[in-house]
Amino acid sequence: MAKSKKQGGLGFKDISTFNDALLAKLSWRILKNPSCLLARCLIGKYCKEEDFLSIQASKSSSYGWKEQLRPYGPAPKTLKDLKVSDLMLANSTDWDHKKIDTILPFHKQVILQIKPSICNAPDEMVWLKSASGVYTAKSGYKAQGETTITEEAPVPETNIDWLANVWKLKTSEKVKVFLWNSLHDALPVGKQSAIRNIPLTSRCPRCNEVESVAHVLFTCSYAKKVWTLAPLAWRFDPSPVITTRNGQETLRLIPSLHPTGVGPGTLSASICWDLWIFRNHLVFQKRDFTPEETLLKATREAREWTISQDQLPKPQSHANRIAQDPTLDPNRTCMYTDAAWNPESRCAGLAGPSSSHSAPDTSLTSPLMAETLALRSALNSALHRGINTLLIRSDSQNLINLVNAKGRHLEIASLLNDIYLISSLFADVKFKFIPRLDNSRADYVSKQALLMYQT
Structure with missing residues (x-):
């Protein structure tokens, strides 16, 4: 759940990683604003004799200060004193291609894409993970998350477009979370109960087949009748659907017929939601509904949600106008x-x-x-x-x-x-x-x- 929504998670923050990102912001403040009160206190206590980037944490240092001083890998011995200016032509800001080919041939294209200053602008430290070059806790958390993902054991790639299939659908948040659960096979269906050794039947209460998420939403005879009646622009046949992902990716692209008044993906998401709700009514309350009732409720909910969104006040956008020049100064x-x-x-x-x-x-x-x-x-x-x-x-x-x-x-x-x-x-x-x-x-x-x- 701590993964981003784009990666299939729910976007919750990992507390430990976020703590590291906030601590790194202190380091950035010490480097960029050493005259502030916090920087002066920390430098006065811990960096009396050495520079902040070279100081080693002592045994008596606090946990927060030790976290500021994580070690970095050393440079090769022969290049430990190499400077950027050593890769440039003498008395020039142009790159020396021969030196780059000799010292850093594998990084030549990246180096040549850097355009040095021609005005001897002072060097400064920048954060490479943000467009502005300024460190933020958000960019630090994202960078640490990317590092953690690469270090973890590889997981099977599902190639699901989570944004398109779930989070960008025009439907309510509860339905989006439900679709997210269904794509993760995280709904309490009969098949999942059997996997977890829960003493419940693994059979569908309607057709007595093995109940999976894809079965409840698509391949059950009851679900097939609902999809056959659905007012979609073209007929959707759920029979060949093997996984929930296959069904979702197909349905989100099918527009609804004009009288329903809802956009692509909205009605199909609502139908999936109500198929699950009415399945629970049958299992826990022994109340059964006809396919027509399920479709009517799903259509009504989708239309009501769409109308409520249309009634929300929209921010006024002013057309971009190009300011006209005053009379041009002949001396300019x-x-x-x-x-x-x-x-x-x-x-x-x-x-x-x-x-x-x-x-x-x-x-x-x-x-x-x-x-x-x-x-x-x-x-x-x-x-x-x-x-x-x-x-x-x-x-x-x-x-x-x-x-x-x-x-x-x-x-x-x-x-x-x-x-x-x-x-x-x-x-x-x-x-x-x-x-x-x-x-x-x-x-x-x-x-x-x-x-x-x-x-």
Whole structure:
């Protein structure tokens, strides 16, 4: 149950793992904010003579402090003093391909995808498991959970899409939990009673066959009559259904007929729920219902739930409007930037700083990185030209929003640092998003640069 819903669990937190994630947050605070009161107290008590990353826990250290100092594996002796700068060309921030091939050949592609700063931005510690590079207890818990899963004994892979088959269905939460139990064969049917040596009959109370979860929901003669009467867009034949998973994956894709007023998967989930409820009525209360009554109740419940969801207040969404520029300042230089990225070759054509200039770049992990390189190139070129006031326009809304908010993004962290440093050297610089149609010339130039590089 401590696994995520995507992995087939219920998303409960493992207390021990979550405790480790919270303790790791203390370590992150000591590293990133050593001037805070908590960091000063811990460093003053435990790190008087050594650095936090090299200190060893003493026998008198508290449990919480010992948990901060878990050991890491040592580097090879010949490379223990190796620095990132040792993999670069002399007096440059460009990677030395020959050194990388000699020292770290298996990691060459990953290294080349890192774009070092051209402004000598200071080094900083980042957390690799979050997009912003900042440690959070949530990302730490997730990282520890991934490590635990790899260390555990492998379990048989079921290949069930838990989100699609259960958690994203448009139905009530109790029905979702019921479907989750049914896919895990965790319902108290006769077959499970026999496996656990519980002295109860393992036979179906309706047809006297061995009662499994798939039998109750699909292959029982009673269930077959219900599915035959169900107002689905096309007929569902439960006879060939072997497992609950087969039936669920088929039913969630079948839409309901128009008069029912419910979407795909909602009615079928409700029918499964009521098949189980009426089975329990028969077993424990000796009350039997006809297939028509079961279907009528399931349809009514599905429709009532759908109507109740439609009546809930929905958040108002305001259409994104592009702010119109005021009258352009004739003294302000305007530049257009764009990038064209090929996901197969991981190459990109960059357009900027002027609409007639283009340049290729390689080993790029995403179009966002390509757009950021084009923006940095435009800023750097404008600075060398002696431009003081600048307006840069780009059709990458994510990038423009990130730069205007002075945000962080792990993938392009060094590039953003360069952009912020170079921007501070201008008297005034602005970044504005424009639609692709208004950036057609830069778009054409970037695509031509990519095409020329590939050919």
